[in-house]
Amino acid sequence: MKNGFFSLAGLRRLRVMTWKELLQLFRDTALMVFFLYSFTGDIYIAASGVSMQLKNAAIATLDGDRSDASRELLSRFQPPYFRPIGELAAARDSITLLDDAGAMAVLDIPPRFQERLQRGEQVSVQLQVDTTNSVLGFLASSYGAQIVGKYGLEAAARREGLGGMAGPVLQADTRIWYNPNQNDAWFMGISELLTVVTLFAILLPAAAMVREKERGTIEQLMVTPLSAFQILFPKVIAMTLVILGGSAIALFGILGPVFHVPMRGSLLTFFLITALYVFTTAGLGLLAATVARNLAQVGMLTVVILMPMLLLSGAWTPPEAMPDWMRILAYISPLHYFLDAAYGILLKGAGMDLLWDSVLAMATLGVCVFALGMGRFGRQFG
16 A cells, blocks of 8 residues: 555645646636636626516506596505506507516406496406516416405405405414525525536536646646546545635625525535535536547536536426426436535535435435546546
């Protein structure tokens, strides 16, 4: 074991090679600017500018009755969910307005609305919704149905002279955990941080390897008394340290002070799991490096690898809502387990007693993928 990896000489080589990788990375000005922006500006924009909730949706009205009842119903479509933009002159204007994206919804109240309510007849109002954005369109129709339904119950109670709801009332008390204010910035900010970590965990090791190819230094490394593992592993260590530094900047410089993300769990556990995840994902970058011939190809392959991982991770669509075959693919994506662990630590305060299965899955995937990348590298340059 005199010249083994864990010998004094082996550890010295590991330190020197890791420092070499860090120096090469810090000298790449364009890449470092992109790196710093991704862990600061990109996360800030995602947390502050992306919302999955309905806010101030523009709504126009068609009041065919012009009665006290119709005006009362129209007055209930107010912020924060809706933003009235005025009344239309004719029904045909509603389609034009929706087609031109001038409004998300149009509320059409028919003639004799108040008269039919007072007689106890069933009366319908029409809410036309632009569902080009299916999520916001669904929320607009849901909130609109709730507003109209509540108004109808109150109108029926007033007609019967009850002054309120008749008969027993079932009330649901909802308790919201982990994000009681349903703050989108918490979810979007953490989600973007995990996406950026994934991006650079693939991109940086691959770029470091391809840079050696482009400069012709890979052949020089291969004739040194270093094994393939001693060449690849320092690259992964260096990139892991840099990504952990970027994650710290994002947490303590953006998510914590600006958006007040709680970080309820152990931050040491979070960074250890992040380091494990970077190692897991770096194997994919090494595989890409054995295929790519230049940095441009590395960028394209990174996108090809990243997008399926992101879409199958569960960040946007829960695995339970996916087709069976796609759900199986989601469970072999390391980002799926990293999401569970990161949200569990930061928002729920979960520990390793609850996260051990996700950590074990990431470690298993990491060993397999890294071994595959190192084996291909050895065959290609051995």
